[in-house]
Amino acid sequence: MDKVRVLLVEDSRSLAATYRAQLETRGFEVDHADTGRAALAIADRIDFHLILLDLGLPDLDGLELLRAWCSAEKPAEIIVITANASIAKAVQAVREGAYDYLVKPITRDRLHTTIDNALDRNRLRSTVAASKERPLSGSFCGFIGDSKVMQEVYRKIRSVAQSKASIFITGDSGTGKELCAEAIHRSSPRAAGPFVAINCGAIPKDLMESEIFGHLKGSFTGAISDRQGAARLAHGGSLFLDEICELDLGLQTKLLRFLQTGLIQRVGSTATEKVDIRVLCATNKSPAEEVRHGRFREDLFYRLHVVPIHLPALKERGDDILRLSRHFLAQFAREEAKSFRRFSPAAEHALLVHDWPGNVRELQNAVREAVVLHDGEVIEATMLSIPDSAPACQANGHDGELALDVAGLRDLAARGGAGLIGRELRDIERQAIESTIAACGGSIPRAARLLGVSPSTIYRKREIW
Numbered sequence: 001m002d003k004v005r006v007l008l009v010e011d012s013r014s015l016a017a018t019y020r021a022q023l024e025t026r027g028f029e030v031d032h033a034d035t036g037r038a039a040l041a042i043a044d045r046i047d048f049h050l051i052l053l054d055l056g057l058p059d060l061d062g063l064e065l066l067r068a069w070c071s072a073e074k075p076a077e078i079i080v081i082t083a084n085a086s087i088a089k090a091v092q093a094v095r096e097g098a099y100d101y102l103v104k105p106i107t108r109d110r111l112h113t114t115i116d117n118a119l120d121r122n123r124l125r126s127t128v129a130a131s132k133e134r135p136l137s138g139s140f141c142g143f144i145g146d147s148k149v150m151q152e153v154y155r156k157i158r159s160v161a162q163s164k165a166s167i168f169i170t171g172d173s174g175t176g177k178e179l180c181a182e183a184i185h186r187s188s189p190r191a192a193g194p195f196v197a198i199n200c201g202a203i204p205k206d207l208m209e210s211e212i213f214g215h216l217k218g219s220f221t222g223a224i225s226d227r228q229g230a231a232r233l234a235h236g237g238s239l240f241l242d243e244i245c246e247l248d249l250g251l252q253t254k255l256l257r258f259l260q261t262g263l264i265q266r267v268g269s270t271a272t273e274k275v276d277i278r279v280l281c282a283t284n285k286s287p288a289e290e291v292r293h294g295r296f297r298e299d300l301f302y303r304l305h306v307v308p309i310h311l312p313a314l315k316e317r318g319d320d321i322l323r324l325s326r327h328f329l330a331q332f333a334r335e336e337a338k339s340f341r342r343f344s345p346a347a348e349h350a351l352l353v354h355d356w357p358g359n360v361r362e363l364q365n366a367v368r369e370a371v372v373l374h375d376g377e378v379i380e381a382t383m384l385s386i387p388d389s390a391p392a393c394q395a396n397g398h399d400g401e402l403a404l405d406v407a408g409l410r411d412l413a414a415r416g417g418a419g420l421i422g423r424e425l426r427d428i429e430r431q432a433i434e435s436t437i438a439a440c441g442g443s444i445p446r447a448a449r450l451l452g453v454s455p456s457t458i459y460r461k462r463e464i465w
């Protein structure tokens with residue numbers, strides 16, 4: 001990048017002089033405007049990389065300036081500055097496109113970290129825009145699939161890989177979110193560093209903070225020795241926070257503070273430590289929805305949601321279904337020492353028309369099961385236990401087996417405590433899960449909905465079994 005140009009919009013001359021001095025030590029070229037009108041005039045003439053905007057200007061509303069600048073063709077990153085009393089306005093500014101806000105008084109460290117992060121996003125936006133023109137084909141970093149929608153995903157992964165900005169990966173269960181996080185890490189300059197993944201949905205809430213930030217011996221019952229958290233272990237690499245929407249609100253605040261400062265603080269410690277990590281996160285929920293319901297902090301959402309990557313459902317990927325099926329067939333035939341080489345036309349048709357609510361993972365499981373349970377060279381349609389797409393758990397269908405299984409489930413429920421006493425909990429859990437899946441005609445996503453867990457929880461448990 002050429003020399004970084006910064007516009008400082010601040011009516012207090014003394015503060016402006018302080019910020020200017022700090023920015024100039026970094027080699028930035030700084031212009032200063034002390035009114036909104038002066039700022040508009042100068043930004044008309046010059047393309048800035050970064051604008052530091054005090055929201056309390058004497059002549060114009062800071063938010064108006066922000067709106068004007070955000071809709072520019074080559075928008076600058078805007079960091080708004082506010083006094084403690086007007087945080088609501090600062091959050092509004094972030095909602096309308098500001099990168100972040102700083103509350104006065106601003107420490108030197110905080111100013112520099114925020115600016116570095118903002119400039120990183122600025123570079124990222126230009127590479128994403130530039131890469132739109134380049135065509136891309138074939139498989140990529142462990143992904144199989146050539147469809148247009150997947151090429152778009154590969155393109156995004158490539159263009160974000162160089163940056164340090166946080167990436168928010170969304171997509172339904174089994175669409176490849178974890179694979180995507182690994183691909184970003186592996187194509188990034190941090191590839192030689194660690195990739196540390198933690199699943200926010202799988203760890204009890206009260207252990208989560210220690211899991212991410214670590215703890216000191218004795219800081220809570222069970223903390224028998226000092227422990228480094230995932231953020232420290234990922235130093236120099238990437239931290240993947242899977243199922244991020246499961247993080248409780250208190251911890252979301254701490255995560256936001258960490259993202260803003262780069263400093264971690266172990267549970268039970270007052271000391272902080274600087275770490276260099278890139279945060280990747282994923283969810284199969286709609287983050288915007290979680291924000292609307294107050295379950296996910298809005299400012300954290302904007303902070304993480306710099307570049308969203310959405311993984312399309314398998315049924316939207318057209319012929320990729322066959323490419324993936326053939327790939328898995330070859331892989332499992334090799335692993336299981338079977339002679340399967342291809343699918344019959346009827347089997348291919350069945351694969352293409354199925355709904356795939358469990359996406360790639362469901363497809364993978366269906367192919368693996370067929371390979372394990374059968375022999376021969378050709379996978380026939382009848383070997384694939386693809387559940388029909390009848391609505392959840394209807395017992396009145398023509399499928400006798402389905403009705404029977406629901407009856408079995410009721411029976412299990414009716415026996416209540418009696419059949420459960422004296423058995424191991426994990427055994428009961430397994431039976432509850434397997435019976436529900438069977439009653440749902442084999443559909444794991446439907447069973448998950450009934451059991452109130454995410455499909456991935458069931459897939460994971462089944463892999464362990």
Ligand SMILES: Nc1ncnc2c1ncn2[C@@H]1O[C@H](COP(=O)(O)OP(=O)(O)OP(=O)(O)O)[C@@H](O)[C@H]1O
Pocket residue numbers: 142143144145171172173174175176177178179180284324360361364455456457459
């Ligand atoms: N395009 C693809 N090509 C090859 N394998 C894939 C592809 N997408 C996913 N997979 C495989 O499918 C399985 C599920 O993928 P992954 O765990 O990344 O999904 P996920 O979106 O994280 O699922 P969940 O929401 O359940 O955690 C993995 O074994 C992964 O390697």
Ligand SMILES: [Mg+2]
Pocket residue numbers: 177178242456
């Ligand atoms: Mg996952």
